[in-house]
Amino acid sequence: MIGCASGGEGGNQIFNLQSTWDLLPGAGVKVAVEPRWGxxxxxxxxxxxxxxxxxxPGCAKDIASGSAGVWITGCAPTNGGFEIYRANLAYSATDLTGVQSWQAMPGGATQLAVGNSAWAINSSGNIFRFEDSVNAWQQVEGCARSIGAAGDHVWVIGCAANGAGGNEIFERRRDQWVKREGAAVKVSVDSLGNPWVVASNGAIFTWIRKQP
Incomplete structure (x- = not known):
């Protein structure tokens, strides 16, 4: 996660949750886990x-990584937000070494999430899923201010306020958005499909599914 305290010129401190929040090298404004290579x-x-x-190489406003690859919104404005790129990655015999090049993708967005598919939100709050078979974004119903994905699990922060903590929270279930309890301004999803949200005051929460 990106913390609340400055980490230097690049942005705020970066943390990884093990049993506690461990400080990582660097400072930033956006962070994404690399699930395939660590x-x-x-x-x-x-x-x-x-x-x-x-x-x-490259310049980004947002970044997301998942089984569908590494995606960024670039720094050049376009209709809907910023240009979108997908990474062509470089590998050694045993590891991911970095980005070889960035492939321009259609559309424009302000935020991305990547699981088994890439997802995007544009400047109007419209939600899209990328369909590789037609190389195009397909709009999904709803309005969102933040989005997170891992595997087939997708969560969003909606556009309607839900109290002091932020906006409504929704989970994608059977091709529908199901409202969940709570309010937040940011959401991400871990490798197990669990959502993690940040409230407007910076507090961090994870959603625990009720057992039958």
Whole structure:
């Protein structure tokens, strides 16, 4: 996660949750876990992109990583937000070494999430899922201010206020948005499909599914 305290010129401190929140090298404004190879991607306030604090080519406003690859919104404005790119990654014999190049993708967005598919929110709050078979974004019903994904699990923060903590929270279930309790301003999803949300005061919560 990106913390609330400054970590230097690049942005705020970056943390990883083990049994406690461990401080990681670097500072940023956006962070994404690299689920396939381990480690983390982050974006600095300047738009610089790093993996495990190693500088990569390109400029980004947002970054997301999942089984459908590594995606960014670039720094050039376009209709709907910023240009969208997908990484062509470089590998050694045993590891991911970084970004070889960025492939321009259609559309524009302000936020991305990547699980088994890439998801995007544009500047109007419209929600889209990328369909590889037609190389195009397909709009999904609803309005969102933040989105998180892992595997087939997708959660959003909606556009309607729900108290002091932020806006309504929804989970994607059987091609519908199901409202969940609570309120937040940001959401992400871990590798087990559990959502983690940040409230307007910076408090962190995870949602525990009720057992039957």
């Amino acid at each position: 480690g983390y991607w982050h974006v600095e306030s300047s738009g610089a992109i790093r993996i495990n604090n190693k500088l990569q």
